[in-house]
Amino acid sequence: MRGRMKLAIDGRAVELPEGATVLDGVNRLGIPLPQLCKDPDGAPLGACRTCLVHVEGQKGLPAACHLPARDGMVVSTEHPDAVRVRRGVLDLTLSMLTPSPERAGFAQVGDAAARHGLLEPSQAPLHRFDVDATKSFFVLDREACILCGRCTVACGEVQQIGAISLVGRGHATRVGVFGDGAMAASVCTSCGQCVATCPTGALRPKETPAKIVRRVETTSARTAASAAASRSACSRGSRAGGGAPFFKPTNAWP
Amino acid sequence: MSERGALLAQFPRERTWLLPALQAVQRAERWLSADALEAVAAHLRVPASEVWGVASHYPELRLTRPGRRIVRVCTGVSCHARGGRDLLGVCAERLGLRAGETTPDGGVTLEEMDCAFACAVAPVVEVDHEPRGRVTPGDLETLLTAPAAHRALPAATIAPPAQRALSGPPTTRFAALGREAERRRTGARLVVGAGTCGLAVGARETLEALRLEVQRRTLPFTVVAAGCNGMCWAQPAVTVVREGQAPRVAGPVAAGDVPRLLDALAAGRLSETGADYLARQQRALLERCGVTDPADIADAIRHGTYATLARVLADGTPERIIEQARASGLAGRGGAYFQAAVKWAACRAAAGTPKYLVVNGEEGEPGIFKDRHLMEADPHRLLEAALLVAYAAGASRGIVYVHGEAELSAERVAAAAAQAREWGLLGERILGSDFSFELELRRGAGGFVLGEETALLESIEGRRAMPRTRPPFPVEAGLWGKPTVINNVETLFAVPSIVERGGAWFAGLGGGHGTKLFGLSGHVNRPGIVELPLGATLRTLLDELGGGSSTGRPIRAVVLGGPSGSLVHARQFEAPLVPRGPVNPGTGGVVALDARASVRDAVRTLLAFNMRESCGKCTPCREGTARLLAMLDGTPDREGVKALSEVVQVASLCGLGQAAPLAVLSALAEFPDAFGLS
Numbered sequence: 056m057r058g059r060m061k062l063a064i065d066g067r068a069v070e071l072p073e074g075a076t077v078l079d080g081v082n083r084l085g086i087p088l089p090q091l092c093k094d095p096d097g098a099p100l101g102a103c104r105t106c107l108v109h110v111e112g113q114k115g116l117p118a119a120c121h122l123p124a125r126d127g128m129v130v131s132t133e134h135p136d137a138v139r140v141r142r143g144v145l146d147l148t149l150s151m152l153t154p155s156p157e158r159a160g161f162a163q164v165g166d167a168a169a170r171h172g173l174l175e176p177s178q179a180p181l182h183r184f185d186v187d188a189t190k191s192f193f194v195l196d197r198e199a200c201i202l203c204g205r206c207t208v209a210c211g212e213v214q215q216i217g218a219i220s221l222v223g224r225g226h227a228t229r230v231g232v233f234g235d236g237a238m239a240a241s242v243c244t245s246c247g248q249c250v251a252t253c254p255t256g257a258l259r260p261k262e263t264p265a266k267i268v269r270r271v272e273t274t275s276a277r278t279a280a281s282a283a284a285s286r287s288a289c290s291r292g293s294r295a296g297g298g299a300p301f302f303k304p305t306n307a308w309p
Numbered sequence: 310m311s312e313r314g315a316l317l318a319q320f321p322r323e324r325t326w327l328l329p330a331l332q333a334v335q336r337a338e339r340w341l342s343a344d345a346l347e348a349v350a351a352h353l354r355v356p357a358s359e360v361w362g363v364a365s366h367y368p369e370l371r372l373t374r375p376g377r378r379i380v381r382v383c384t385g386v387s388c389h390a391r392g393g394r395d396l397l398g399v400c401a402e403r404l405g406l407r408a409g410e411t412t413p414d415g416g417v418t419l420e421e422m423d424c425a426f427a428c429a430v431a432p433v434v435e436v437d438h439e440p441r442g443r444v445t446p447g448d449l450e451t452l453l454t455a456p457a458a459h460r461a462l463p464a465a466t467i468a469p470p471a472q473r474a475l476s477g478p479p480t481t482r483f484a485a486l487g488r489e490a491e492r493r494r495t496g497a498r499l500v501v502g503a504g505t506c507g508l509a510v511g512a513r514e515t516l517e518a519l520r521l522e523v524q525r526r527t528l529p530f531t532v533v534a535a536g537c538n539g540m541c542w543a544q545p546a547v548t549v550v551r552e553g554q555a556p557r558v559a560g561p562v563a564a565g566d567v568p569r570l571l572d573a574l575a576a577g578r579l580s581e582t583g584a585d586y587l588a589r590q591q592r593a594l595l596e597r598c599g600v601t602d603p604a605d606i607a608d609a610i611r612h613g614t615y616a617t618l619a620r621v622l623a624d625g626t627p628e629r630i631i632e633q634a635r636a637s638g639l640a641g642r643g644g645a646y647f648q649a650a651v652k653w654a655a656c657r658a659a660a661g662t663p664k665y666l667v668v669n670g671e672e673g674e675p676g677i678f679k680d681r682h683l684m685e686a687d688p689h690r691l692l693e694a695a696l697l698v699a700y701a702a703g704a705s706r707g708i709v710y711v712h713g714e715a716e717l718s719a720e721r722v723a724a725a726a727a728q729a730r731e732w733g734l735l736g737e738r739i740l741g742s743d744f745s746f747e748l749e750l751r752r753g754a755g756g757f758v759l760g761e762e763t764a765l766l767e768s769i770e771g772r773r774a775m776p777r778t779r780p781p782f783p784v785e786a787g788l789w790g791k792p793t794v795i796n797n798v799e800t801l802f803a804v805p806s807i808v809e810r811g812g813a814w815f816a817g818l819g820g821g822h823g824t825k826l827f828g829l830s831g832h833v834n835r836p837g838i839v840e841l842p843l844g845a846t847l848r849t850l851l852d853e854l855g856g857g858s859s860t861g862r863p864i865r866a867v868v869l870g871g872p873s874g875s876l877v878h879a880r881q882f883e884a885p886l887v888p889r890g891p892v893n894p895g896t897g898g899v900v901a902l903d904a905r906a907s908v909r910d911a912v913r914t915l916l917a918f919n920m921r922e923s924c925g926k927c928t929p930c931r932e933g934t935a936r937l938l939a940m941l942d943g944t945p946d947r948e949g950v951k952a953l954s955e956v957v958q959v960a961s962l963c964g965l966g967q968a969a970p971l972a973v974l975s976a977l978a979e980f981p982d983a984f985g986l987s
């Protein structure tokens with residue numbers, strides 16, 4: 056069959072179409088590999104570094120979400136090196152978060168950490184934040200945020216709104232709005248795309264337990280977003296926003 | 310229209326102009342108020358929050374109003390070794406400020422710098438972005454109080470060629486330019502090293518004194534403001550260039566030394582400085598640095614620049630450039646040593662137009678200042694190289710991306726490009742061939758990670774400098790999704806000679822690796838830039854070129870390759886510096902530390918830098934570097950550091966995180982006593 060690839064992942068065979076990633080194979084087999092920054096319908100961001108796998112004959116531990124599948128690849132999610140380093144990344148991730156009852160175990164992060172035998176983070180968070188509850192329908196709770204960036208992509212690239220952005224740099228990076236103001240002061244239209252994609256419940260509906268957030272992800276509310284997102288999957292070409300970039304005329308040196 | 314409105318109106322309403330627009334507003338208003346950011350957002354039609362995301366990401370963009378005068382003291386590893394921290398202390402006391410603060414009357418802001426990229430004239434203090442080198446505590450009083458003069462060098466005006474051959478093959482047309490350049494030849498020259506390093510130690514004053522005195526004595530010399538020849542330690546240096554004679558260098562020549570220098574010259578007893586420094590090198594890339602006039606295309610042409618381009622265009626064989634580069638073994642000098650020819654061939658073969666060439670002149674790694682030397686001293690060679698590579702890779706558009714604070718590099722490259730355009734060497738149908746190439750200059754806004762190639766592309770597109778996932782690689786889908794070659798300035802500098810002399814010539818140097826630039830600083834007698842075949846040893850660099858320790862105490866350690874590099878113990882000084890070898894030269898930054906210098910301080914500086922410079926995108930680097938630093942500040946337990954380092958190195962998305970723990974790991978292994986370990 057042309058354009059199909061056979062891989063072995065954790066000793067199980069899987070067939071994938073051309074253009075698929077190793078993470079697609081992992082998910083097709085239902086292997087529970089963390090993938091915190093990967094929106095199922097979006098292009099990979101490569102930010103969370105929790106989808107690391109071992110590939111036979113390859114150096115290092117590539118991130119499965121942006122690793123193109125190749126025919127004959129032998130992949131392991133259970134290789135001790137992969138598990139050890141992933142666990143280290145999850146520990147750093149969990150160490151960003153401040154537990155509380157409303158935060159209900161941090162959804163996907165909590166699950167992934169538990170599966171790696173991590174019940175407690177080894178360190179206390181570096182930053183404290185107040186919850187931004189200025190919007191009527193949802194909150195932005197930065198003490199539950201892992202800076203995966205999914206919400207900002209959903210808002211800016213999928214919805215083309217740009218109400219929120221990653222702000223600052225280094226470990227002082229945060230999700231924010233203009234002037235580090237309140238969510239309600241932004242151009243947010245309460246479309247809910249950010250809430251739907253947030254893997255931790257940092258963005259969560261008001262008065263709703265964080266657990267439900269994961270159910271929201273599978274509802275049809277996401278279909279419009281999916282269509283837009285999948286157009287951009289695996290292709291940087293879409294970053295131009297469609298049109299050819301303007302090119303500065305000669306002799307202009309701003 | 311308001312002044313700001315008029316400024317913004319110059320920019321097309323496209324996101325790619327976000328950084329240039331922010332930079333223009335900041336240049337005019339000294340900082341970016343909320344008001345200004347909103348105006349930029351509205352003009353470029355970029356959501357305000359995303360403008361905030363970008364503005365808050367780049368360290369050079371100021372979101373608070375600075376004092377009327379900005380004093381910045383470098384405390385990077387090289388400056389620290391030479392007393393930078395003491396200078397900061399004196400400034401802080403004198404101004405009653407801590408670093409990062411502004412006096413209540415808004416008069417002065419005091420800041421600490423990671424590197425002013427003039428490490429060879431350390432310690433460096435900048436007042437209103439004007440660097441001063443070799444500063445002593447005694448200099449500070451004047452520095453802090455003297456009125457801040459704007460000190461741009463007078464711009465040379467180079468007339469366009471009187472006549473251009475308007476027909477014939479590229480070689481014929483170029484021959485006409487060559488004749489034009491010959492007509493403009495002047496006799497003997499006195500060439501002043503007016504690079505960043507020289508200007509920081511008085512080259513401007515030397516230049517002025519020399520011009521006056523030559524005029525007064527009606528001497529048959531032309532005085533030229535050139536770049537640095539690599540002898541930063543001898544700046545301000547004056548090189549005597551006479552037809553048919555080897556150039557002779559004297560330095561340092563302060564303004565007050567000028568009469569004596571001219572007397573000695575007249576009497577034929579000029580005492581030459583550091584002839585061995587030049588003779589011990591193999592200078593291919595540096596061959597014209599400090600000799601040619603960077604502001605005059607005619608001088609560049611007389612020195613042979615653009616001749617190779619003309620021949621290649623006449624032959625019409627771009628593939629030959631790739632073949633020669635392949636044979637030369639030329640590998641990326643941005644630090645990753647990736648085969649240059651492989652990139653160019655891949656870009657050439659990739660689908661999509663236009664294709665781009667991005668010249669990476671960001672050079673934001675503390676402890677190295679080689680690309681600046683090249684751009685400042687010989688910008689036309691960079692242009693010729695860019696044209697050759699663009700021709701080879703099938704690129705029709707290029708961007709030279711220069712560090713936001715490398716003012717002199719940017720000015721000289723911009724002036725060179727404007728001249729090249731006037732002389733028919735840039736733009737449409739170059740030298741009458743069917744090759745057209747447009748070039749544009751962009752400036753960075755700070756941040757080490759900005760030099761990472763995909764972060765750099767993001768910034769050109771008007772986004773935060775956060776690296777992209779790979780694949781796709783830039784040669785397949787780079788700038789705006791189009792095939793893009795990104796090369797370091799030094800990599801490009803090797804290209805004209807490789808094409809001219811053949812790949813085998815370059816491969817014959819340095820056991821197949823060619824020559825490499827190294828930046829010497831810290832505790833050496835002769836800090837500067839040198840060029841040696843790869844495979845050279847630190848011993849050669851430190852002793853033969855660097856002239857040994859400047860303190861009398863033995864050199865115990867070297868920081869090799871800056872914050873992405875490692876600490877090298879003296880027992881490894883005899884090991885050959887080979888890419889991917891046991892002692893990897895990286896970008897070539899060599900900072901010598903004597904036996905009294907604190908290895909632990911150096912490591913802390915490097916790690917803290919990496920932590921601050923993490924772009925914030927990926928968890929292991931963003932969080933891990935901060936946690937590593939906390940470990941280092943306590944009593945580091947070796948196993949804990951190793952375990953966390955593994956996570957940061959293996960899991961991080963880009964080279965910054967992947968290399969961030971190297972300095973710590975190497976120091977723990979080589980200098981355990983510095984950490985109270987055995």
Ligand SMILES: Cc1cc2nc3c(=O)[nH]c(=O)nc-3n(C[C@H](O)[C@H](O)[C@H](O)COP(=O)(O)O)c2cc1C
Pocket residue numbers: 640641642643644645646647649669670671672673674757758759760761762763795796797798800801963964965
């Ligand atoms: C954190 C980081 C900083 C970098 N900074 C620079 C830089 O300032 N200049 C540069 O040419 N390359 C830099 N690089 C390397 C570039 O990513 C890229 O490899 C290089 O520009 C390619 O050109 P070359 O193959 O000619 O070296 C950096 C890489 C990393 C990871």
Ligand code: SF4
Pocket residue numbers: 199200201202203204205206207230249252253254255256257258
């Ligand atoms: S708020 Fe949620 S989606 Fe947004 S960056 Fe934080 S964890 Fe990711």
Ligand code: SF4
Pocket residue numbers: 758775776922923924925926927928930931961962963964965966967
């Ligand atoms: S390794 Fe560091 S600098 Fe590189 S993408 Fe990750 S956070 Fe950014």
Ligand code: FES
Pocket residue numbers: 089090091092093099100101102103104105106118119120121
């Ligand atoms: S899912 Fe692969 S890096 Fe986050």
Ligand code: FES
Pocket residue numbers: 383384385386387388389423424425426427428429431432433675676
């Ligand atoms: S100029 Fe101070 S360390 Fe480079």
